[in-house]
Amino acid sequence: MSIKAPEIPYKIYLSEEELPYSWYNMRADMKVKPAPLLNPATGAPMSAEELGGVFCAELVEQELDNDTAYIPIPREIRDFYKMYRPSPLVRAYCLEQKLDTPAHIYYKFEGNNTSGSHKLNSAIAQAYYAKKQGLRGVTTETGAGQWGTALSMACAYLGLDCKVFMVKVSYEQKPFRREVMRTYGADVTPSPSPTTAVGRKILEEFPGTTGSLGCAISEAVEVAVSNPGYRYVLGSVLNQVLLHQSVIGLEAKTALDKYGVKPDVIIGCAGGGSNLGGLIAPFMGEKLRGEADYRIIAVEPASCPSFTRGRFAYDFCDTGKICPLAKMYTLGSGFIPSPNHAGGLRFHGMSSTLSQLYHDGLMEARAVEQTSVFEAAELFARVEGILPAPESSHAIRVAIDEALRCRETGEAKDILFGLTGTGYFDLTAYQKFNDGAMSDYIPTDEDLARGFAGLPQVPGQD
Amino acid sequence: MSIKAPEIPYKIYLSEEELPYSWYNMRADMKVKPAPLLNPATGAPMSAEELGGVFCAELVEQELDNDTAYIPIPREIRDFYKMYRPSPLVRAYCLEQKLDTPAHIYYKFEGNNTSGSHKLNSAIAQAYYAKKQGLRGVTTETGAGQWGTALSMACAYLGLDCKVFMVKVSYEQKPFRREVMRTYGADVTPSPSPTTAVGRKILEEFPGTTGSLGCAISEAVEVAVSNPGYRYVLGSVLNQVLLHQSVIGLEAKTALDKYGVKPDVIIGCAGGGSNLGGLIAPFMGEKLRGEADYRIIAVEPASCPSFTRGRFAYDFCDTGKICPLAKMYTLGSGFIPSPNHAGGLRFHGMSSTLSQLYHDGLMEARAVEQTSVFEAAELFARVEGILPAPESSHAIRVAIDEALRCRETGEAKDILFGLTGTGYFDLTAYQKFNDGAMSDYIPTDEDLARGFAGLPQVPGQD
Numbered sequence A, B: 001m002s003i004k005a006p007e008i009p010y011k012i013y014l015s016e017e018e019l020p021y022s023w024y025n026m027r028a029d030m031k032v033k034p035a036p037l038l039n040p041a042t043g044a045p046m047s048a049e050e051l052g053g054v055f056c057a058e059l060v061e062q063e064l065d066n067d068t069a070y071i072p073i074p075r076e077i078r079d080f081y082k083m084y085r086p087s088p089l090v091r092a093y094c095l096e097q098k099l100d101t102p103a104h105i106y107y108k109f110e111g112n113n114t115s116g117s118h119k120l121n122s123a124i125a126q127a128y129y130a131k132k133q134g135l136r137g138v139t140t141e142t143g144a145g146q147w148g149t150a151l152s153m154a155c156a157y158l159g160l161d162c163k164v165f166m167v168k169v170s171y172e173q174k175p176f177r178r179e180v181m182r183t184y185g186a187d188v189t190p191s192p193s194p195t196t197a198v199g200r201k202i203l204e205e206f207p208g209t210t211g212s213l214g215c216a217i218s219e220a221v222e223v224a225v226s227n228p229g230y231r232y233v234l235g236s237v238l239n240q241v242l243l244h245q246s247v248i249g250l251e252a253k254t255a256l257d258k259y260g261v262k263p264d265v266i267i268g269c270a271g272g273g274s275n276l277g278g279l280i281a282p283f284m285g286e287k288l289r290g291e292a293d294y295r296i297i298a299v300e301p302a303s304c305p306s307f308t309r310g311r312f313a314y315d316f317c318d319t320g321k322i323c324p325l326a327k328m329y330t331l332g333s334g335f336i337p338s339p340n341h342a343g344g345l346r347f348h349g350m351s352s353t354l355s356q357l358y359h360d361g362l363m364e365a366r367a368v369e370q371t372s373v374f375e376a377a378e379l380f381a382r383v384e385g386i387l388p389a390p391e392s393s394h395a396i397r398v399a400i401d402e403a404l405r406c407r408e409t410g411e412a413k414d415i416l417f418g419l420t421g422t423g424y425f426d427l428t429a430y431q432k433f434n435d436g437a438m439s440d441y442i443p444t445d446e447d448l449a450r451g452f453a454g455l456p457q458v459p460g461q462d
Helices: A048-052 A057-062 A075-081 A093-099 A122-134 A146-158 A168-173 A177-181 A197-205 A212-224 A241-256 A274-288 A352-359 A370-384 A392-409 A427-434 A443-452 B048-052 B057-064 B075-079 B091-100 B119-130 B144-156 B166-174 B173-182 B197-206 B213-226 B239-258 B275-290 B352-359 B370-384 B390-409 B425-433 B445-453
Strands: A021-022 A070-072 A089-092 A104-109 A139-140 A162-165 A186-190 A230-232 A266-270 A297-300 A313-317 A324-329 A366-367 A413-417 B022-026 B070-072 B089-091 B104-109 B139-140 B161-167 B187-190 B230-232 B265-267 B293-299 B312-318 B324-331 B362-369 B414-419
Touching: A021 A241, A021 A274, A048 A057, A048 B362, A057 A122, A057 B070, A070 B048, A075 A122, A089 A241, A093 A104, A093 A370, A093 A392, A093 B057, A104 A241, A104 A392, A122 A139, A122 A146, A122 A241, A122 B197, A139 A146, A139 A212, A146 A162, A146 A177, A162 A168, A162 A177, A162 A212, A162 B230, A168 A177, A168 A186, A177 A186, A177 A212, A186 A313, A197 A212, A212 A230, A241 A274, A241 A352, A266 A274, A266 A392, A274 A297, A274 A352, A274 A413, A297 A392, A297 B161, A352 B057, A366 A370, A370 A392, A370 A427, A370 B144, A392 A413, A427 B173, B022 B239, B022 B275, B048 B057, B057 B119, B057 B161, B057 B239, B075 B119, B089 B239, B091 B104, B091 B370, B091 B390, B104 B239, B104 B390, B119 B144, B119 B239, B139 B144, B139 B213, B144 B173, B161 B173, B161 B213, B166 B187, B173 B187, B187 B213, B197 B213, B213 B230, B213 B275, B239 B275, B239 B352, B239 B414, B265 B275, B265 B390, B275 B352, B275 B414, B293 B390, B324 B352, B362 B370, B362 B390, B370 B390, B370 B425, B390 B414
Parallel strands: A104 A413, A139 A162, A139 A230, A162 A186, A266 A297, A266 A413, A297 A366, B104 B414, B139 B161, B139 B230, B161 B187, B265 B293, B265 B414, B293 B362
Antiparallel strands: A021 A070, A089 A104, A313 A324, B022 B070, B089 B104, B312 B324
8 A cells, every 4th residue: 555755757758948949850860761651653753732622731751751850849739739738657556566566667648638648749740741731721640539539629729610420339329428529619520421423423332331440531522622721630650640649759768867777678559650750769860860769669469450460552542442552461442450450540541650660660550359358457547546548458468467577587677668548438438348348359360461452453562 | 829938837736755744633723613423313522432333443532533733644655655655846837928917827737647536535545444443344434436536546545345335326337436446445335225225125115216425424334333343434424524634735835935826815625625625725824823814715516505604504415314413514425416427526515624614704705606717617628638537627617617707807816716627428418518518506495495494403503
């Protein structure tokens, strides 16, 4: 019950002045740059002009910029960040004690804002550039709803119209997420919908469909390109998103540096890669420049194992196959995790930047099964007082495993992981776990072969 | 969009060393003490022995202690507090700008923990004393679920059994709250239940009943007194709860003192009074000792107006009439707010301590209607980035009204209010508001007369 007096506080809060003034762009320090996006029709790299029809101009610049290491955070975005940042870096004293480990565990907690996750860091940036460009609004898709909520909040703040296509099954099963977005003034449409050509076509072909992220992307892009003053925005995968999310890692590093702590292991969950890419950014920078070494572990669900069992190949980012091709670790754009999968991180591919880093041996990856993830989540909730998002709990799982290994070896390693968000809107999954009704699923090689069969033909593709 | 550089940061975080070492007990400085609890059978003040059959011994001491101003916070509780405290004191720059007011608005935010509210401050204290007394567990009731969640978290941390009776209608309508409690290992029973004598009796009499807080209290108390090693705990109203909640006000005052800010107006929502009593504690202390003056406003729903339209009289704290009598502003223990009321704060009475302070003219009260409360909530969510609990939004409403008055008069008043929690589990109410389906209700004098008719006969009762 009693805990020894810590030299390092339970929570390290930076001052607002210590909030970074620039984002850090890992690509600038990468010897092998991530492969460019390709136009699926021509197989040629996408030009800024081509991308500018879909994305905001300044975001396209960031997307294509492989050279500038530090990109200033505009004053307006930094002011918005101050509403919920710097986020706390927590020393998990209670978890350490519970595990009886000599390891020191730290987590960067991004859930203390109403979007419930780190997604707000990029949402406000993307909304800001849209506003600056004089646009009327933005469109996007959302699955579980974290990204849609974050974007709604950012748009409400800036007075920008926000149209969200929400996967129909989530729209119906997560009415509360939908209400948060509506409270922030967003226009939320269940996808597929009769409001777009692609939606009508899908509804005609599959009248009973409950929708998919790929379909929602298609609808959001259609609305963006066919309405003057609108652009499409995306919450993960893209280089620009990893750039914005670097604020997570920059703050974490500043906080650790204050106490002279150099993490031995850095752990993050990986779906599209936005949180992991943000958390590791400045550490990976040091590693790329040969200034320091860190062990970096990406954690993914065993049921959607893009890093650990995927192919490093050009693929579509969406199941609708209307987006540019990205070179990444992928399970094929047709891959869909088993329906019993409850823990998020269900994207078939992975950020091109992280894929390249992984390919070049600069980071590891580990796949974990969901019952063990929820066991870690429950333990964490009970001792650290935060109900974690299922996504974040993948990182918790591996952090606990590493800490338990330290108990065996007696090593006092410093472990840092990203706690991306809270699980307040994921209680259906927790209920399944509490009821003992959660099961695991690992795709067979045949399952994966079906996904790989859909990889596009691109010159140079293996 | 741009906000001028503040001298005071957006969020004032205290260090962990600045977390209070003692709670402050307002009663010590009150000239007129709150009236004692009475035994309903004898009409005599409840003795420590009588109370000890239901409550933990050390909590009974705190309940009856009208003299000790500062009661040390045990080390173990202070360590737990560090998991989520000191909580931020936020300068609402964005709200001020939106309102175009010269007023300075501050709020103490208690929602950054998984219970979603300030309730955890007393839950950990009550659970700690139960553990220290060597008890096996505690029982309680919960309506919306904030208190039950907080208590589950505290018990999970200390390894104490936690039995929660949850009003059946909430149990069914708020399955997610229930799941949070289950994740924290609590035993959650819908009330009325066949597991208690009083529950069976009620189920027999009213087979279709959806339960009430009064009934859930009766079941929780029955289980506590009939199981060795168990005691009953309560999340509001009691003196001990206000004592524990003083940590809110003590932190707020320390943070404001750092910047030389002396609030002109202090505003809190009031249901049973735990948050308001905690927020105002050290300020009221100065006022009681004649060291300073503050305007203090309690905000309650117009549909449950105990301060503004209730009687100052002895009454039962529960509808089941099994608890001691408390002297308080009350609408009668049989009063039930109209079913269209969505904003919490539905207790028929009010903390005896706050009732006495109000009776003695040391604070004001204001009743507000719920549509105006949700308008304030939505505005606040959009500019401050936090989706507030409906309860907290009562205080937001009046803070906004005061700030708008300052715009008229040109006064740069310092306004402090308590933001007790987040609204993540109240989205059914937000949906009603978003759909334009929310209505107001003010009880008629006849409605109130029916409640007053049920006041008990006590010597000296008006």
